[in-house]
Amino acid sequence: MKYTIFSTDLTNPLAVWQHFEGEERVYWHDTQVNRVIVAAGRVKRITEAELADYPWAWYSQSFFDTIEDPIWQNMGNELVVFTHYYVKEEGKAYWVTATDSAPVIAPMTVPSVQHTYEMVTTGDYTAWQSLFEGIQQAIRSGEVTKVVASRKVAFHSETPFQTASIIGNLVAQNEGAFIFAYGKGDAVFLGASPEVLVRKRGQDFMSYALAGTLKKDDIHDGGDRLLHDPKNLREHQIVIDRIRQTMLAMCDKVDVQATHIMELPNLYHLRTLLYGHDTKDSILTMAKALHPTPAMGGEPREAALAVLKQFEPYERGLYAAPVGWVCGNTPLFREAGDGLLIVGIRSALVHGQDLYAYAGCGVVAESDCEAEYTETATKLQTILKAL
Incomplete structure (x- = not known):
């Protein structure tokens, strides 16, 4: 398929997202390098072997192998290419499009909407207690050492949630995160994830071990406290060990960097970067091997x-699962097969006037039920503040 590059004076990516409302579309803003990609106009689902014919392909994978919940229907588990890609980076903007000319989009200001909504989930803490106790029983029996529990909280608005406004607020409020939105049908899955599942550049992989959390407060040594907290360090080490083991099966060498603090607007996380070198495997092969890491599922994984299938009272869909871009092969971009996949956390699924927000935390033997619930409430603020 032939793509042409057109320069553009259009500087507002949200105007592109808004222009293609009703079509399958993707918004992506990597705030670490200030790169934006907005794609629209589904062409088709492709295989990895077809990547070289397209500039980028969007990949999304459901947390579990299948999706049954109607709110997630037809989303995920495919590699998709689009007709139009709007790109903004290094102070320049351009289109990469399969048509003879670039889309004509009038400059517009996307208003920031103050949403009015109510929480419609009932019995939330009671359900959390039941989930927490089920996990602790499995830990005490020796089946698992860690399980990542999560909550799904439903909200309703008298008017439709405005996704362009939510995306804009997520970008403004979450420096250092990966802001994403994937719209298909009347559903939009969006969020501000701090976590890389896997990045591929040439023959090298990189992944985050991101586990261990402390809410910011008025004490200025919170990051240092987290770095020396035994419970969080043990939870974090479980993630490091599993990612390293997985990478070693596919790479000639794996480097584990020093653990450090990742600071977000309302949280500190423990983060360790792992680099796998000299691999012959694809980014999707590595993603499927890594997912879910113990930061999203638990350890041992299958147990x-x-x-989670037994005690978590809802289906995760794309929440906490891989989403991101795989590069094609054109002169402007990296070689085909490079890419970046994150995990879809600090996220929500929007259906018109209904919004389902998701948040999770790692549960180990030392965990406290109320403290972990409070941690999920803090993580939900990423979405709620964006409303």
């Missing part, structure tokens, strides 16, 4: 997932 933890069985606990």
Whole structure:
């Protein structure tokens, strides 16, 4: 398929997102390098072998192998290419499009909407207690050492939630995060994830171990406290060990960097970067091997997932699952097969006037039920502040 590059004076990516309302579309803003990609106009689902014919392909994978909940229908588990890609980076903007000319989009200001909404989930803490106790039973029996529990909280608005406004606020409020939105049908899955599942450049992989959390407060040594907290360090080490093991099966060498603090607007996280070198495997092969890491599922993986299927009272869909871009092969971009996949956390699914927000936390033997619930409430603020 032939794509042409056109320069453009259009500087507002949200105007592009808004222009293609009703079409399948993707918004992506990597705030670490200040790169924006907005794609629209589904062409088709492709295989990895077809990547070289397209500039980028969007990948999304459901947390579990199948999706049954109607709110997630037809979303995920495919590699998709688009007709139009709007790109903004290094102070320049351009289109990469399969048509003879670039889309004509009038400059517009996307208003920031103050949403009015109510929480419609009932019995939330009671359900959390039941989930927490189910996990602790599995830990005490020796089935698992860690399980990542999560909450789904439903909100309703008298008017439709405005996704362009939410995206704009997520970008403004979450420096250092990966802002994403994927719209298909009347559903939009969006969020501000701090976590890389896997990045591929040439023959090298990189992944984050991101586990261990402390809410920011008025004490200025919170990051240092987290770096020396035994419970969080043990939870974090479980993630490091599993990612390293997985990478070693596919790479000639794996480097584990020093653990440090990742500071977000309302949280501190423990983060360790792992680099795998000299691989012959694709980014999707690595993603499927890594997902879910113990930061999203638990350890051992299959036993933890069985606990979640038994006790977590809803379906995760794309929440906490891989989403991101795989590069094609054109002169402007990296070689085909490079890419960046994150995990879809600090996220929500929007259906018109209904919004479902998701947040999770790692549960180990030392965990406290109320403290972990409070941690999820803090993580939900990423979405709620954007409303």
